Amino acid sequence: MNVAVVFDGVLAAGLVWAAAGALLGRDRYRAVILFIVFGLLMTLAWVRLSAPDIALAEAAIGAGLTGALLLDALGGTTAATAGRARRWMVLPLAVTVAAVLAAVLRALPVRSGPLPDAVSAALPESGVTHPVTAVLLNFRGYDTLLEVAVLLAALLGVLGAVRHAEPVRLASAPVLQAAARVLVPLMMLAAGYLLWAGAHRPGGAFQAAAVLAAAAVLLALVGMISGWGRPSLRLRCAIAAGPLLFLAIAAPLAGRAALLVLPPQHAGLLILLIEAGLTLSLGFLLAGLFLALLRSDPVDTGKR
């Protein structure tokens, strides 16, 4: 048993070390790399907390997409290092806040809430057998609907902020393109598998969409597709299709009494429909968050 405790201890220390290094280190490039390491360690932590869905999402979105966004942002910005002055004040403040939080949380009685049993009791009518997907798309589907709206707001904000950039296409690298030609079809297959597996095993729309977005990011980096200037109508329709489908299913139409009521007999089908729509649209949307920000290759423009 103590091997697991040692592993958890090392992982916890690693997490705090990577986070401190990323936030307080001098050089920005090292900070972003350490942040990606932090994301991967978080993935391990989620596996240890027996939360495979979050581990998938953390790896694909937390470390992957966020890492790609940060590395791309790093390319252009001047290497100004953070002002030393205020950084030493971070540690004392952090230690006191952490101590207060930890002291209060340690004293809590060890017991589990009523919801896990409620979920397993209601699982048969939810239309799926995997509890997390049941909660995400049926019991608390309303949160997911608003979360899709959050993603849309972010994309509109990104497009609104960088709208003057004309689409950028990176220099094509033949060797990398060969690798991309092998990887991308496999990623699409993996995304389809994650979408299908979501009903009965860890997986689901968001993880599948993240893998699709990763495929698009890979294609953009090897110069096979260009970044986004002003998205065409077709692209906008692709992005809006999933949320509109979700709204159509959620809205109290045709006899469905209330918002987001999925009748048990074909809840499974409805959830799969929603997830398929979301996978495609959020795949484009998450890719759009990266492609709209794509910059020309600094080496070419000699802006090193």
Next chain:
Amino acid sequence: MLEFASTALMLLGAGFFFAGTVGLLRFPDVYSRLHALTKADNLGVGCIALALALQADGLASALKLLLIWPLALLASAAVSYAIAERAHALGTPLGDAGADDPP
């Protein structure tokens, strides 16, 4: 028997990772470090994937585990090419032991 084989493979994999890391730390320049990383670590990944596949509960999960190895090979080959090509474009010198870069 299976138990013994997978632990042996696990140790072999760990050995390769160790060799790769030593290479990363000790080698003089970017290019040779890339060699150390891609060669040793990929073998390490292969061994550990094999070891886990032996202990996997079903054929499906064993095959999925084995799929990790070719993917890791493809990814590290592409990435190391990109790093080497970019390092060369930026003109990072070869290690002191190496001959001058051919014109």
Next chain:
Amino acid sequence: MLIAWLIVLPLAWALAAWLAGARRGATIACAGVLVQLLLALALAREVAAHGPFTYAVGGWGAPLGIDLHVDGLSALLVLLTEVVALPLVLYTRAWLVAQEQDGTYLWPLLGLLLAALHALFVSADLFNLYVTLELLGLGAVALVASGGERKQLAAALRYLVASLVASGCFLLGVAVIYGIHGTVSLADLAERVPADPTTPTLLAGALMLLGLMIKTALFPFHGWLPAAHGSAAAPVSALLSALVVKASFYVILRLRLSVYSGWAEQLDWLPALLGGGAILYGSWCALRAERLKMLIAYSTVAQLGYLFLLFPLLAVGELALTAGALQILAHALAKAALFAAAGIALLASGRDSVAGLASLAGVLPLTWFAFGLAGTSLMGLPPSGGFLAKWLLIDAAIMRGQWIMILLVVASGLLAAAYIFRILSCAFRSAEREQAVALRPVPRTMEWVAFALAAASVLVGLEANAIAGLLGTGGAR
């Protein structure tokens, strides 16, 4: 059923507006907001007639699913959202034409913002409140940044960082509450929390309160608001100052009345103290502000502090709640009118300094009238809504014997008068009139919208008993 459409409709027309492009997007937005106004009226009438009701989304019921609870206060605020949104949509359409800008991203973001506001005012689930607050924050930041100017982008970034820090604190509060009580439904928590005044629950409450105070830009945390509301486009800052900032105040009020009602009396002095500080500091900065929109933004900081004076008086019951609701209504309409009028002044004279208003003396009478009317409501002169709110608050304060409170209420009225007259005095300085700068023509609809909003702010005072009636039936427990 109504409430479901009030959330689904704005999301739907936001997507439609994005697909349709800028020009048709404006008409889609106008139609959408008009329908929403009718739905909100019907909702308010239904709550006034049958009292508050709870709506289980997905039909699963409280602890497992998410519940929406619509009572008098939330129906009133949903109605207020639409009453402010409709004129502002018309104003924005004319404003975009005058500025030769296309609002391709403005209309969809407006739709998402309205959906977030509706969802927030009726939500009865803590994590759902977190998601709505996040949607509200991101939507508002995107709207501020959609102008594209440098100082808007800098203000938007600062607003985004403040909003994310606040959401992080709120989320940790929700996490601790879930860890202790195993549920995030407000109804369940209202039964469990008052009986369990242990430190972890208090810590969770403090974290949530800290997050919400930052989002409401209460005095020590107001740093991001003047830059964001001061530099954003006029219709955007009108929407933000009138509605978005009030949403997080509503969440504090909702938590204070239901979940933390048990032993929060001793802590009520803290928001009141910060509120007093906000009034003094906000008014002082407004008096010194150079730019017109910065003056109005600092006035928002002051008036928000004014709202927090409500907390020690909540023990009085209905009276304090009605005073608070009236103040929210009056301030929202008056502030929207002020920002609309400021937008007109900026468009006409091209200069946004307060002194620059002098060049408008004797021109644009309707805009000056709007400035005046909105000013009376902010100052609290009878018969405006602001006056009635101040009156009821003083009544409640007398009942509770809080003399400093009465001093603060009166002082806030006087300080508001001071910085409003800074604006109005420019109307009568005919001396600078001769070298008036070449004024650009201003579309009539913009002036009528500013005037309508200001008039509505005064009318709120006359309609007070209907509002009290709506609140009375559904006053939060």
Next chain:
Amino acid sequence: MSATLLYALTGCALFALGLGATVLVTEPLRRVLAFNVMGSGAFLVFVGLAQRAGVSDPVPQAMVLTGIVVAVAATALALALIRRLERDDDDAR
């Protein structure tokens, strides 16, 4: 002190570190990293605390999944604003 509670306490440390860095460090890119770390800390506390008795609870896991997606949306928006601000700097220089 079960393993899940250890992760909850690590979450507290990460939250505090992220909060301190977001407030005190002035460099925009570092602040984006900081509020991501803060969010991860809050998520760890959410799941770690809910599962401190060892029972795996799908409800906080679904909520954290929503939180991670919201965090990447906020990060993308922040980086877009930083990009535009620093592109205007380059033009200005």
